[in-house]
Amino acid sequence: MPWRLIEDDGVDAAAGLAADELLAQRLGAGTSPPTLRLYTYRPHSALAGRFQNVDNEINVAQCDAHGIEVNRRPTGGGAILMGPDQLGIALTMRGRGDGQLAKPRTLMQRFSAGIVQGLGMLGITASFRGKNDVEVDGRKIAGLGVYRDPSGGLLYHASLLVDLDVALMAQVLRMPFVDLDDRELAMLATRTTSVRAGLHRAVSVAEVRARMAAGFKSAFAVQLEGGELYSDEKAGVAALVDTKYGTRAWVHQDTTVEDTTGGARTRTASGAIELRVAMAGPTLKAVHVRGDFFAADAAIIDLEARLRWHPGARDKITATITEWAQAHPAESVATDALIDTIEKAVRQASGEPYGCFVTPEQSHA
Amino acid sequence: MRRPQQASMNHDVDVPPDRHYDEARHLWAQHDASTGNVRVGIDAIALESLGDLAYVALHEVGTAVTRGDTVGSLEAAKMTTTVVAPVSGTVIARNDAAMTDPSTINQEPYGAGWLVEIAPSNWEQDAADLISGEAIAPWVVAELERLRPEDRAS
Numbered sequence: 001m002p003w004r005l006i007e008d009d010g011v012d013a014a015a016g017l018a019a020d021e022l023l024a025q026r027l028g029a030g031t032s033p034p035t036l037r038l039y040t041y042r043p044h045s046a047l048a049g050r051f052q053n054v055d056n057e058i059n060v061a062q063c064d065a066h067g068i069e070v071n072r073r074p075t076g077g078g079a080i081l082m083g084p085d086q087l088g089i090a091l092t093m094r095g096r097g098d099g100q101l102a103k104p105r106t107l108m109q110r111f112s113a114g115i116v117q118g119l120g121m122l123g124i125t126a127s128f129r130g131k132n133d134v135e136v137d138g139r140k141i142a143g144l145g146v147y148r149d150p151s152g153g154l155l156y157h158a159s160l161l162v163d164l165d166v167a168l169m170a171q172v173l174r175m176p177f178v179d180l181d182d183r184e185l186a187m188l189a190t191r192t193t194s195v196r197a198g199l200h201r202a203v204s205v206a207e208v209r210a211r212m213a214a215g216f217k218s219a220f221a222v223q224l225e226g227g228e229l230y231s232d233e234k235a236g237v238a239a240l241v242d243t244k245y246g247t248r249a250w251v252h253q254d255t256t257v258e259d260t261t262g263g264a265r266t267r268t269a270s271g272a273i274e275l276r277v278a279m280a281g282p283t284l285k286a287v288h289v290r291g292d293f294f295a296a297d298a299a300i301i302d303l304e305a306r307l308r309w310h311p312g313a314r315d316k317i318t319a320t321i322t323e324w325a326q327a328h329p330a331e332s333v334a335t336d337a338l339i340d341t342i343e344k345a346v347r348q349a350s351g352e353p354y355g356c357f358v359t360p361e362q363s364h365a
Numbered sequence: 366m367r368r369p370q371q372a373s374m375n376h377d378v379d380v381p382p383d384r385h386y387d388e389a390r391h392l393w394a395q396h397d398a399s400t401g402n403v404r405v406g407i408d409a410i411a412l413e414s415l416g417d418l419a420y421v422a423l424h425e426v427g428t429a430v431t432r433g434d435t436v437g438s439l440e441a442a443k444m445t446t447t448v449v450a451p452v453s454g455t456v457i458a459r460n461d462a463a464m465t466d467p468s469t470i471n472q473e474p475y476g477a478g479w480l481v482e483i484a485p486s487n488w489e490q491d492a493a494d495l496i497s498g499e500a501i502a503p504w505v506v507a508e509l510e511r512l513r514p515e516d517r518a519s
Contacts, residue, residue, distance in 0.1 A: 049440075049443075051440050075444075075445055076419070077443040105416075108444075132443045145443045146444040256422075256461065256465045258465070280420070281466055281467060283417070309419065309442065309443060313468070
């Protein structure tokens with residue numbers, strides 16, 4: 001069965017997200033075909049992850065001041081800023097005979113193949129890594145998420161950075177750690193990359209979109225037929241905007257999982273390890289590592305990436321740090337001390353309200 | 366009671382035989398004969414696939430559900446999915462502690478990690494569509510054989 005390809009620009013956040021969910025729902029019910037949507041949002045839209053507390057992740061006052069729409073995705077993960085230079089990729093399809101239970105990483109990896117091949121056609125060597133990122137030379141270029149509708153339809157979501165307005169993002173999205181020095185802020189900017197940065201040329205979103213379509217066509221061995229939403233789908237989208245994505249109850253809903261931050265410092269024979277953690281309940285959302293003994297920034301970037309959206313339990317952290325150390329044999333940091341420091345920070349976060357490293361006027365406890 | 370094809374009884378996942386299971390969604394339903402209520406949770410096979418849960422949201426007490434209706438949602442490793450009622454009835458309790466700390470569900474899926482309690486409207490009929498008793502062990506083996514090869518191939 002061929003997939004439908006829908007291309008849109010300037011999509012309203014509520015309508016765009018409603019369309020993605022509706023297509024997954026209808027696919028599971030057998031009333032819509034598999035659909036690949038390649039679209040951009042109207043400038044700009046700040047989108048929180050499914051369960052995030054919006055006020056902890058997005059500066060809503062700044063968004064209001066700049067006319068930036070705030071909404072909540074059906075998929076998980078962190079808050080993102082979408083606009084004309086970030087390509088939204090939404091694919092609805094059925095699982096491959098896996099009922100309800102394929103592992104998230106397996107699904108994400110399957111989905112990422114289209115993006116990786118599309119980037120390859122542009123001349124960028126990318127790969128799937130960790131649980132849910134597509135990276136280029138260790139830097140994130142696309143974040144992935146999956147929503148499984150009760151009907152059985154799967155919605156794969158990705159935001160591909162064709163370019164990134166770091167200054168606007170810093171204004172709109174709340175950083176988990178705010179008292180960083182200039183060097184650390186500069187290093188944070190190296191955590192991500194974009195298509196334009198990778199190609200060193202002003203590639204258009206249209207060209208990237210065409211390559212992504214070709215990438216999915218190749219990776220999934222399917223035919224793509226250009227189309228648009230059917231009239232009954234448009235009516236369904238409008239209804240879902242009215243009842244869900246256009247409502248304050250959806251966008252500003254609370255979660256019972258508390259956001260917290262913590263920090264710890266350990267002195268070792270080879271230097272001091274200092275790190276902070278931002279947590280959602282028992283899960284590490286982000287880790288920021290300071291240490292003067294790391295040989296390569298790439299090792300720190302990799303360490304922080306591996307610990308993003310990672311369980312806070314010591315045994316899980318130990319397994320991940322052990323793998324990280326094996327991947328970076330030149331690093332002399334004592335892994336036991338590193339694990340202990342992370343655990344100390346996690347424990348501190350457990351007893352601290354969100355924003356313990358945030359200055360009072362920016363606190364959102 | 367549904368009875369899948371017999372298979373080896375050896376498996377390494379804890380799926381206790383004292384309750385019923387929704388075979389497609391891997392939820393358990395435990396009927397309390399003294400109260401008539403049904404406690405619902407996620408089984409260990411589902412948790413092995415999902416991994417560590419980051420968030421869980423459950424519908425409010427008083428919500429009326431038909432078997433197959435959504436009673437909550439969850440997130441694991443950036444995948445979000447819904448929790449679907451394995452029986453029809455009314456939600457009479459939800460596990461707020463598990464919502465606050467979803468790791469409880471991974472650690473104690475059949476105990477402290479329960480999700481909701483439902484006063485069933487037709488337990489006998491719904492139970493007939495669930496896996497129970499002697500059918501559990503071969504079903505578990507078949508599910509693990511079905512699910513684990515895909516993971517190894519990825």
